[in-house]
Amino acid sequence: MSDHLAGRAFLGVKKLVKNDQLVMSLFALLVGFAAAAGAVAFREAIHLFQKGFLGFSGELVVSGVALIPDWRLVLAPTLGGLIVGILAKWVMPGGRPQGVAHVIEASALRAGRMSVRQGLGAATISAISIGSGASVGREGPAVHLGAALASYVGRLLNFSRSQSRTLLGCGVAAAVAASFNAPIAGVFFALEVVIGHYALSAFAPIVIASVCGTIVSRMYFGDFPAFVVPSHQITSFWEFPAFALLGIVCAFAAIALMWIAGQVEKGSVVLGDRIPRWVHPALAGIVVGVVALWYPEILGVGYEAMDTALNGVYGFEMLVTLCVLKIAMTALCVGAGFGGGVFSPSLFIGAMVGGAFGWLSRIPFPDLHSGSGAYTLIGMGAVSGAVLGAPISTILIIFELTGDYRLTIGVMIGVVTASVLTRVLYGHSFFADQLKRRGLELQAGHDVAALRSLRVHDLTRDDHVTVSQDANCDVIRDNLRHAPQNELFVVDEKDRLVGTITLADLGDVAFDKSQDPDHSARDLARRNPPVLAMGDDLQRAIRMFTKVDEGLLAVVDSTESMKLIACLHERDVMRAYNQALINQRAEEHGETL
Numbered sequence: 090m091s092d093h094l095a096g097r098a099f100l101g102v103k104k105l106v107k108n109d110q111l112v113m114s115l116f117a118l119l120v121g122f123a124a125a126a127g128a129v130a131f132r133e134a135i136h137l138f139q140k141g142f143l144g145f146s147g148e149l150v151v152s153g154v155a156l157i158p159d160w161r162l163v164l165a166p167t168l169g170g171l172i173v174g175i176l177a178k179w180v181m182p183g184g185r186p187q188g189v190a191h192v193i194e195a196s197a198l199r200a201g202r203m204s205v206r207q208g209l210g211a212a213t214i215s216a217i218s219i220g221s222g223a224s225v226g227r228e229g230p231a232v233h234l235g236a237a238l239a240s241y242v243g244r245l246l247n248f249s250r251s252q253s254r255t256l257l258g259c260g261v262a263a264a265v266a267a268s269f270n271a272p273i274a275g276v277f278f279a280l281e282v283v284i285g286h287y288a289l290s291a292f293a294p295i296v297i298a299s300v301c302g303t304i305v306s307r308m309y310f311g312d313f314p315a316f317v318v319p320s321h322q323i324t325s326f327w328e329f330p331a332f333a334l335l336g337i338v339c340a341f342a343a344i345a346l347m348w349i350a351g352q353v354e355k356g357s358v359v360l361g362d363r364i365p366r367w368v369h370p371a372l373a374g375i376v377v378g379v380v381a382l383w384y385p386e387i388l389g390v391g392y393e394a395m396d397t398a399l400n401g402v403y404g405f406e407m408l409v410t411l412c413v414l415k416i417a418m419t420a421l422c423v424g425a426g427f428g429g430g431v432f433s434p435s436l437f438i439g440a441m442v443g444g445a446f447g448w449l450s451r452i453p454f455p456d457l458h459s460g461s462g463a464y465t466l467i468g469m470g471a472v473s474g475a476v477l478g479a480p481i482s483t484i485l486i487i488f489e490l491t492g493d494y495r496l497t498i499g500v501m502i503g504v505v506t507a508s509v510l511t512r513v514l515y516g517h518s519f520f521a522d523q524l525k526r527r528g529l530e531l532q533a534g535h536d537v538a539a540l541r542s543l544r545v546h547d548l549t550r551d552d553h554v555t556v557s558q559d560a561n562c563d564v565i566r567d568n569l570r571h572a573p574q575n576e577l578f579v580v581d582e583k584d585r586l587v588g589t590i591t592l593a594d595l596g597d598v599a600f601d602k603s604q605d606p607d608h609s610a611r612d613l614a615r616r617n618p619p620v621l622a623m624g625d626d627l628q629r630a631i632r633m634f635t636k637v638d639e640g641l642l643a644v645v646d647s648t649e650s651m652k653l654i655a656c657l658h659e660r661d662v663m664r665a666y667n668q669a670l671i672n673q674r675a676e677e678h679g680e681t682l
Contacts, residue, residue, distance in 0.1 A: 110293065113252065117259045117294035120242055121301025124235030124263035128302070129309050131212050131231050132268075138220025139389075142169055148392045150222075154385040162222075162385070163378035169221020170374030173214050173427055174367035180210040184366050186218075186428035187211040188229045189282070190523040192236040192261060196283050198529070201240055201253030208237020215428035218370075222388040224377060224418035228268045229430020235264030235302075236283075251672075255291045258284045262295045263302030270306050271489035275299035278482035282520070323499055324459045332467055332499045335446045336506025339471035342442045343507060344515045346416050346435065346476060347522050353424025354526065366426065373425035377418055386411055387418045390433040395469070398440040401461045405448045412441035431519050435473040443468020443503075463496055471503035475511035478518025480504045545630055546623040548665055549644050549655035555580050558587050558611040565590060565610055574641035578653055579614040586643055586653045588614025620645050623654060627662055634659045 136146035142165040145153035154162060178184045187207060195203045215230035239260025243253040258279040266275030276292075276299045284291050357369050364372075381387060386394035394411065397403060403411070419434040447464025466487065474483035487500050516522055554572040556564060558579050568577055569592060577590040587610075594615055619637045621630055621644050633642060640659045646652040 110290065113255060113290075113294045114297050116242065116246070116256065117297040118301055120239045120256055120259040121263040121298030122305060123238045123242070124260040124298070125267040125302035125305035127212070127234045127238050128231040128264045128267035129305065131216060131234060132227070132310075134213070134216035135219045135227060138169075138217050140220075142166075142221040148390075150389050150391075151385050151393050154381065154388065159382055162381055163375065166222040166374035166377045166381075166388075167371050168374070169217055169223065170370030170372070170425075170427060171368075172221075173218050173223075174370040176210070176214050176217070177370075177426060177428070178367040181207065181214070185426050186214045186230075188233050188428075188430055188520075188523075190520040192233055192257070192283055193520055194524060194529060195236070195240065196254050196257055196285075200250035201243060201248075201255075201257040203237045203240035203257070205237045205241040208234050208240075211237075211428060215430075218422070218427040218429045219389055221374070222377060222381065223370075223374065223422045223427040223429060224387050224389070224391075224415065224434060225422050225427055225429025226431055226433030226435075227390055227429065228265070228432040230428060231264045231268045232261050232430075235260035235267075251290070254284060255294055258291055258295045259298035262299040265486075266299040266302035267306040269486060269490060270303060270310070270312065271486055272299045272303040274482055274486040274489050275302060277485055278479060281479050281482050282477070323463070323496065327454075328459060328499070329502060331450050331464075332502040333506045335443060335450075335464060335467055336471045336503040337510060338446055339439055339442055339468055339503060340475055340507040340510035340514070342412065342416065342438055343435065343472050343475035343511050346420060346431070346438060346472075347515060347519050349416060349420035350424045350431075350519070351522055351526065353420050357425055369425040370422075370427050373421045373427065376421060380414060380418060384411065384414055387414050391415070391437040392433070395437055395440045398444045399462050399465050401444070401465075403441075403444060405445055408441045408445040408448065412438055412445065415441065431476055432473060435476040436469045439469035439472030440465050441468075442472060459496075459499075463499065466496055467499045467503040470500040471507035474504035475507040476519045478508070478512075478521060480508040543627040543665055543669060544623075545621050545625045545627070545644055545657055548627075548661045549623070549657055550661070551655050553578055553641070553643070553653075553656035555584075555653065556590075556610050557582075558609065558614070560610040562595075562608055562613075565595070565613065569595075573656070573658070574639070576639075576641050577610075578643050578656070579610045580653055584653055585651045586618065586620065586645055587611065588616045589618040589643065590614050618643060620648065620651070621657055622647050627666060630657060630662050631666070634662065 140146040143153065144157050144161065147153065173186075177186055181187060188211070192203070195201055212230050212234040215225070215227070218225055219227050236257050237260070239256045240253065243256040248256060261283050262275040262279035264275075265278045266272045269275070276296050279295050279299075280287050280291065284295075357366065360369070377387070398408065415434060415437050419431065422429065423431060443465040444461055446468065447461035450464065451461070470483050470487040473486075474480045477483060484497070484500055484504050488494060488497060516525070552573055554568050555578045556568055558581050565577065569575055569590070575592050579587045579590060581587055590610065590613055594613055619633055619639070619642055621633060621642050623644060623646060630642070642657050643653060644655045644657050646654050
């Protein structure tokens, strides 16, 4: 369907229904089914690649690995990493896979616009990564694919910024719901992590999409929780301090994962000068394969190992070992460039931390102990909540993954403790950390996101006055009288900015014409003036205006060429910023779509 036909279809539906909310609900149905179908196809692609690399498919990776030769176990992630590196180099911008962080960026800065081609490419790369045994998760790529499909629909229908962001949230919610069989968690993850508010204008369509995602998932995979765990309930309220202490331990495990992953990524950038970046996933794959010879539990998403931990089969030493290895292998795979998410690995790490903590806490007060499985469950929520930076969603996901509501209070205590401590000691989340390394700090607030979504080139004017660098004092005085903010821009013969002149810069020359023969614009100009590039965002513009305390700034094509294009008035920036905040508040209160 062409963009023109899609736009006409949208207008036709809008005229027929005559209600924007109902229109969004109808398209939320479409996006919900599309994103869920994408999540199902992604799961099947993982199984297909797993069959090719490891010789078997399914969740029981540990059991399957026991039946294949050692050489194949080492070769699978190595070859998978090589294929991933080559595909990423030729398909993905920057040569690295994309994930949830890019969805957050698209929502905050790109009006919900994403590339469906890159979404399909990222899903393929992630499916190969997980299928070959890389220590990464499958939920993040499913979310990215669902968001890309939703963005494609919004672009075809020429949706507004608010509508596109809501549709993006629909794709995210449906993908989460289909991945986890968790419709409530899908809704709150989309609102908490991607949209950033809970207005009815976004809430209703996202709920519809999440329900659609759940229906598709249950029709295809069946209706059962991801983990089957023994029934637990809190033995004594005296355990609450233990749950909080477990949250503290989980916070440090989450920080370790995020910090090590960041260091590996930075090291990969530095190493890229010596070894091509596309080779790095293969090198990481060799390490993963060798470690898996002794500890195959670290391969892939690790659901089988988590089930084993929830049922209290592992001993203390095994739990600690798997925790340390999973942190190292996940950080290595993610940092080196394998595709995949971090939710499943964070659940795995939390399960091992919680199981080990539960094993120790049973020693001093055996009669007040709820069982190692209970602590394992709380640990899963605490680590994943801290890593994702989404405590509400994580609590709901853990509840829906297990179907066990008896430990809800314990999970809440662990998740909140870990999330708060992680934010204080390290930062907001793994996704925020990824964005920060790319120069984007979206967690500073929605007002900052509004600034970053606006560009200098949208607000420039051409009412500036220029003079040649050879201009004499009479020309300078005459032009200053007509220049906005009483500021002249001095340019050379190629229209490159040389400097600026204000009345204050003239000094005595402003009134003493006897000095005119000794001066030209080149002599009087203030060199290296503050400038903005056409592609800069308004956050940088406001910082620059505050720093130099001027009402007018030159806008150049780029800081390298310094070719003068236009000027930017501080009052225009503040007016645009104020309007962006008004629009944002209206959207959050459901007044606009």
